[in-house]
Ligand SMILES: [Zn+2]
């Protein structure tokens with residue numbers, strides 16, 4: 001599980017930051033990639049990463065502002081052109097279906113796959129598969145804006161193969177059943193309980209990715225105990241009045257939320273183009289005074305999300 | 318008058334070529350820039366050029382395929398964000414208004430300027446101002462596709478200031494009237510005819526920019542005697558069967574048109590990503606065997622269009 005930041009800018013693309021897109025890479029977990037928002041130029045950013053468009057099978061839109069959706073029609077077309085033929089689901093506020101359908105319709109784009117639209121209206125659980133459950137809650141951005149909380153199911157413990165060998169349990173398909181904690185009978189008559197051969201189960205990870213918002217009461221529930229909280233940081237601390245007026249957050253407001261919600265790591269994105277090289281470090285330092293494990297990300301930064309450890313690694317392409 | 322190629326690729330963006338956009342820079346002529354097509358990422362390409370979005374006051378769309386229009390909503394938003402507040406006109410096939418209005422509507426984008434939509438149905442003259450007349454004709458691309466012919470009005474000759482001085486005509490506002498070829502009376506009683514003090518008039522330039530098309534009967538009229546013909550070149554000569562099947566042209570078909578239409582220079586664009594560095598030179602050489610003054614352009618190439626000279630300069634940023 002990795003987070004890759006394909007667009008970390010705010011409002012309009014800048015020379016160094018493209019508009020919003022965050023990829024949650026779940027290649028090990030379910031051989032797929034989920035996108036959160038899809039600003040213009042996302043497909044060009046993907047070209048410069050090693051991400052395959054056909055692996056993207058879910059796109060979560062936080063809100064309908066142009067810098068979060070104008071890359072959708074192009075990405076959907078290219079996914080088809082590049083061999084993507086499996087269904088894709090788009091979650092987002094009411095209106096996203098009309099936007100995509102009119103764009104693809106007017107341009108006479110025919111896709112090789114089906115798009116399933118889920119226009120969300122009620123907060124709560126919006127999706128569940130065998131590995132993850134995703135929750136949504138509303139934020140405060142003038143326009144309808146969502147935060148998403150991705151909760152990984154706990155992993156059963158590893159099968160203790162050495163212990164099985166020591167007890168002369170022959171390998172084969174029964175290992176699969178034991179791994180699921182089932183009881184099986186061996187050819188020699190012994191009954192073996194899988195639970196006796198499993199290591200400790202591992203707590204699933206939690207990722208919270210919030211759309212644009214000003215300080216509000218729902219962010220806490222979305223962020224609580226998350227391994228990673230991805231939060232907008234459109235303004236610097238001293239501009240909290242502006243942040244409130246424009247329905248955005250400051251870096252320090254995000255850090256205060258991270259602290260209160262006991263997250264493990266805070267990622268600040270959606271950075272205005274007015275903050276150049278040096279100012280990015282200032283933004284980060286201001287936030288770190290409130291919540292130490294904070295990072296302002298750049299386009300193409302990749303963050304590994306390990307199981308319950310504190311050693312997150314940021315690799316730069 | 319310059320042509321700047323902001324996107325020279327075909328279908329989907331590649332690592333080296335973005336999708337379609339050609340800028341006709343008329344900064345000296347009328348302090349404005351006209352775009353032809355606006356694929357996704359055009360505003361990002363503009364960021365990397367020295368072009369100002371607010372100078373763009375006309376956008377001509379050749380056809381509604383995604384690689385020619387998906388950059389429009391973002392560019393229109395950024396133009397407003399970056400201080401553009403003068404009206405802008407979009408010319409294109411029926412459907413372009415719906416696409417733009419739904420995109421801006423769903424994203425709740427409010428522009429600081431008015432967009433005037435001209436959905437074209439009839440070939441012929443589509444626009445005229447004091448410097449240029451633009452004509453449109455239909456092409457053959459499966460979907461409705463247009464070619465545009467921009468004809469600059471002839472320039473009256475330069476005012477022969479040295480001759481005026483020799484004849485002791487005092488400088489002042491009357492020089493403006495003489496420049497327009499009017500007859501004026503001097504304080505000393507002499508009547509002076511401006512036409513006697515003008516150098517030879519200069520023929521206006523002609524630029525033909527054609528949308529995607531296969532070989533057809535209308536391209537000739539659009540291209541005839543043009544100073545520059547900008548033509549798609551999606552396929553190489555040996556793939557003329559594919560070009561026909563997919564409603565596209567080969568490099569050599571474009572060169573044959575250029576020769577027959579007596580254009581001065583042929584620019585090949587809309588190059589498939591399959592043609593990498595070396596193959597681009599092959600594409601160009603194949604075409605040059607038919608029409609010598611041919612160039613395959615790359616993103617950000619700029620071409621100066623001088624008055625009736627043959628010394629076109631390509632500068633590379
Ligand atoms: Zn935003």
Ligand SMILES: [Zn+2]
Pocket residue numbers: 327328337382384385529587
């Ligand atoms: Zn095209």
